Amino acid sequence: MSVISRGFHGRRGGDVRLPPGQYLERGFPVLSAGPTPRISTDTWQFTITTETGDTAARWNWQQLMALPQVDVATDIHCVTKWSKLNTHWRGVSLDTLLDGVQTNAGYVMAHSSGGYTTNLPLPDIRDGKAWVVYEYEGEPLRPEHGGPIRMLVPHLYFWKSAKWVNGLTLMLHDMHGFWEDLGYHDYGDPWREQRYQGD
Ligand SMILES: Nc1nc2c(c(=O)[nH]1)N[C@H]1C(S)=C(S)[C@@H](COP(=O)(O)O)O[C@H]1N2
Ligand SMILES: [Mo]
Numbered sequence: 001m002s003v004i005s006r007g008f009h010g011r012r013g014g015d016v017r018l019p020p021g022q023y024l025e026r027g028f029p030v031l032s033a034g035p036t037p038r039i040s041t042d043t044w045q046f047t048i049t050t051e052t053g054d055t056a057a058r059w060n061w062q063q064l065m066a067l068p069q070v071d072v073a074t075d076i077h078c079v080t081k082w083s084k085l086n087t088h089w090r091g092v093s094l095d096t097l098l099d100g101v102q103t104n105a106g107y108v109m110a111h112s113s114g115g116y117t118t119n120l121p122l123p124d125i126r127d128g129k130a131w132v133v134y135e136y137e138g139e140p141l142r143p144e145h146g147g148p149i150r151m152l153v154p155h156l157y158f159w160k161s162a163k164w165v166n167g168l169t170l171m172l173h174d175m176h177g178f179w180e181d182l183g184y185h186d187y188g189d190p191w192r193e194q195r196y197q198g199d
Pocket of ligand 2: 031078079080158159
């Protein structure tokens with residue numbers, strides 16, 4: 001399966017795929033709140049924890065690779081105002097990982113090696129809207145960009161795409177992750193310019 005979002009280019013006045021306040025970036029900036037962890041796929045695990053603290057599901061690298069793999073082409077938007085159009089990724093849909101998980105939760109916290117967290121409404125990582133990805137433009141995802149694997153939630157600002165992701169915790173009530181606790185918006189829709197709390 002592949003998910004392709006096609007390009008629409010305005011005749012003048014810029015690109016209609018660029019959300020308000022964003023500029024086009026050709027490179028790929030690295031934005032990390034701390035040092036880059038070196039994570040071996042030999043020891044990597046991904047755990048889904050329910051709102052009651054139970055382990056709902058866990059995969060090692062080999063088990064993840066045995067799941068259906070998908071190619072994703074999408075635009076990404078960082079709150080620091082750069083956007084990249086038509087980036088290509090390969091990974092596993094969050095729908096696949098959440099399949100069969102019983103929960104009453106409305107929210108999730110994504111967790112990363114190194115302690116980074118970010119919160120999302122559960123519906124925002126379902127129905128083909130989010131992935132864990134380990135390839136970027138046909139190459140293994142580099143450590144500084146979250147390798148071996150990161151979240152990709154491209155319809156929200158890129159801080160919601162946790163690098164070095166190692167699990168999700170389902171939550172009945174919304175809680176702030178790392179940047180949200182420092183004043184960034186709870187939801188982070190680039191099309192509504194939800195950069196900071198109150199936007
Ligand atoms: N674990 C972790 N994930 C993270 C971050 C981080 O500091 N740690 N930074 C976030 C922010 S603010 C952005 S814009 C993107 C940057 O991803 P990149 O460095 O691949 O461009 O990762 C997000 N995910
Ligand atoms: Mo960011």
